[in-house]
Amino acid sequence: MSHNEIIARIQQREQEQSLTISMSEILASVSTRKEFHDVIINNLKNAFGFNHFSICIEDEKSKDFYLQYHILPSEYSKLSSAAFKDSSGIFNEVLSSAEPVFMTKTEFAKITGLPSFLKDTYEGQTQSIIALSIITKRFKSVAFIGFGKNYTPERNTFRVLKSLSPQLGITLTNILLLENIIPSNSVIEEDAQNVSEPPGDLGIIGNSEPMQKVRSLIKLVSNTDSGVLILGESGTGKELVAKAIHENSERSKKHLIKVNCAAIPKNLLESELFGHEKGSFTGAISQKKGKFEQAHKGTLFLDEVGEMPLELQVKLLRALQEKEIQRIGSNGHINVDTRIIAATNRDLQEEVNKGNFRADLFYRLNVFPIEVPALRERTDDIPDLAKFFVQRYALKNKKAIKNIAVKALNTIKIYHWPGNVRELEHAMERAFLLAPDKTIKEIQVSNSKQIATGSDIKPWYEFEKEYILTILKFTKGKISGPNGAAALLDLPPTTLNSKMERLGIKKRHHLTK
Numbered sequence: 001m002s003h004n005e006i007i008a009r010i011q012q013r014e015q016e017q018s019l020t021i022s023m024s025e026i027l028a029s030v031s032t033r034k035e036f037h038d039v040i041i042n043n044l045k046n047a048f049g050f051n052h053f054s055i056c057i058e059d060e061k062s063k064d065f066y067l068q069y070h071i072l073p074s075e076y077s078k079l080s081s082a083a084f085k086d087s088s089g090i091f092n093e094v095l096s097s098a099e100p101v102f103m104t105k106t107e108f109a110k111i112t113g114l115p116s117f118l119k120d121t122y123e124g125q126t127q128s129i130i131a132l133s134i135i136t137k138r139f140k141s142v143a144f145i146g147f148g149k150n151y152t153p154e155r156n157t158f159r160v161l162k163s164l165s166p167q168l169g170i171t172l173t174n175i176l177l178l179e180n181i182i183p184s185n186s187v188i189e190e191d192a193q194n195v196s197e198p199p200g201d202l203g204i205i206g207n208s209e210p211m212q213k214v215r216s217l218i219k220l221v222s223n224t225d226s227g228v229l230i231l232g233e234s235g236t237g238k239e240l241v242a243k244a245i246h247e248n249s250e251r252s253k254k255h256l257i258k259v260n261c262a263a264i265p266k267n268l269l270e271s272e273l274f275g276h277e278k279g280s281f282t283g284a285i286s287q288k289k290g291k292f293e294q295a296h297k298g299t300l301f302l303d304e305v306g307e308m309p310l311e312l313q314v315k316l317l318r319a320l321q322e323k324e325i326q327r328i329g330s331n332g333h334i335n336v337d338t339r340i341i342a343a344t345n346r347d348l349q350e351e352v353n354k355g356n357f358r359a360d361l362f363y364r365l366n367v368f369p370i371e372v373p374a375l376r377e378r379t380d381d382i383p384d385l386a387k388f389f390v391q392r393y394a395l396k397n398k399k400a401i402k403n404i405a406v407k408a409l410n411t412i413k414i415y416h417w418p419g420n421v422r423e424l425e426h427a428m429e430r431a432f433l434l435a436p437d438k439t440i441k442e443i444q445v446s447n448s449k450q451i452a453t454g455s456d457i458k459p460w461y462e463f464e465k466e467y468i469l470t471i472l473k474f475t476k477g478k479i480s481g482p483n484g485a486a487a488l489l490d491l492p493p494t495t496l497n498s499k500m501e502r503l504g505i506k507k508r509h510h511l512t513k
Contacts, residue, residue: 060140102131125148130145204240206384219248299339
């Protein structure tokens with residue numbers, strides 16, 4: 001890929017982002033069915049060039065679908081009360097797809113069991129169809145978007161439509177609430193029972209590709225007894241992953257015991273893990289069971305295991321191998337049946353090379369590694385995370401704040417988030433407390449220099465990261481040497497490696513992008 005092609009690609013992505021933001025802002029201002037119709041005809045149609053747009057909503061109980069919108073170039077049809085079954089299967093196919101579904105007119109015509117309004121519509125001038133899922137906490141819906149003769153939707157159309165899906169869901173929710181078509185329970189009432197736990201599959205928020213991979217790994221390993229090593233930066237949610245593994249395992253009826261190896265003084269960590277007998281050392285006024293015993297038949301989560309001192313690593317390894325522990329001050333051994341899940345923000349292989357971590361313990365723990373992505377690697381999940389935190393604070397503080405302005409969401413999506421989800425959580429709490437009314441309009445972040453505040457301009461590091469990833473893809477991951485990425489970028493390999501580390505570029509990124 002040439003330099004000009006790279007620049008053109010970056011400019012195209014900028015145009016997509018600008019279109020997404022402008023359309024989202026327009027949709028956010030809509031509150032009535034007529035306003036929504038006008039936006040479809042005057043804004044979305046002009047932007048994408050379609051000649052048909054319809055939305056069908058699923059009834060949660062009956063699983064029937066209802067036509068909510070049926071908009072043609074010269075026609076505006078109001079709500080149809082007739083329910084229909086998904087006899088064709090196309091609706092559920094779209095709802096289960098992570099991407100918009102594209103069909104030619106010929107492919108669409110072969111689908112049997114379509115509702116009459118769809119079949120009649122697409123027998124006309126429509127030549128191709130994009131079906132888009134719009135899923136909210138209150139309902140599931142499918143949008144059918146038809147394109148006319150001699151028009152083939154471009155790849156960026158799919159990306160922008162997918163990005164607009166959440167805002168379309170919010171707009172539809174507001175309209176349907178106003179029309180009393182769906183219950184008007186507030187967000188606080190809706191989530192009162194489960195707000196302490198993150199919503200979503202396995203209790204983990206986010207449907208980005210990196211998080212889907214994490215969920216897949218969790219499901220694979222949960223019902224085994226294999227050890228798991230969770231890797232990731234501080235604040236990424238490693239403990240949530242450990243909890244999901246435990247709660248979906250056969251040990252879920254027993255305890256998940258957590259130990260933060262970095263938070264406990266080194267001289268007390270052994271007693272914390274293995275327990276002690278009365279009088280075994282000064283201050284041991286009674287017998288104490290250690291975390292291994294407390295986690296018998298359950299799961300022991302060793303957070304920040306990379307901080308464990310070498311002398312204690314030997315005893316941990318022995319406990320894992322022999323499945324027995326020895327309390328401090330005791331000559332007897334106690335059998336333990338405990339599953340171990342460990343987590344660290346360190347590169348343990350590097351710590352092994354430096355002599356700070358035992359190789360045999362590393363191999364014992366690293367049976368099934370799961371890497372939790374940094375927040376900057378899953379920016380699509382930021383709006384859902386932000387909304388979850390707002391809902392939780394609303395319940396806790398009995399304050400009816402439930403909306404976040406589009407500009408505020410756009411602001412936090414382009415921030416680098418060095419503190420990951422934990423930093424986002426604190427930023428949302430601060431924004432919640434400072435909000436003057438029911439809508440959060442501004443979200444302050446720790447370092448304003450890292451973000452293009454008040455504008456929709458992508459920060460420079462995003463351009464730099466995308467450019468480096470493109471070069472790495474071209475060199476097939478080769479960094480050094482005459483045909484390596486460093487030579488093409490006219491940089492010393494050490495400088496390029498430093499840039500990659502700073503930008504969060506890892507080997508798995510440039511081999512899969």
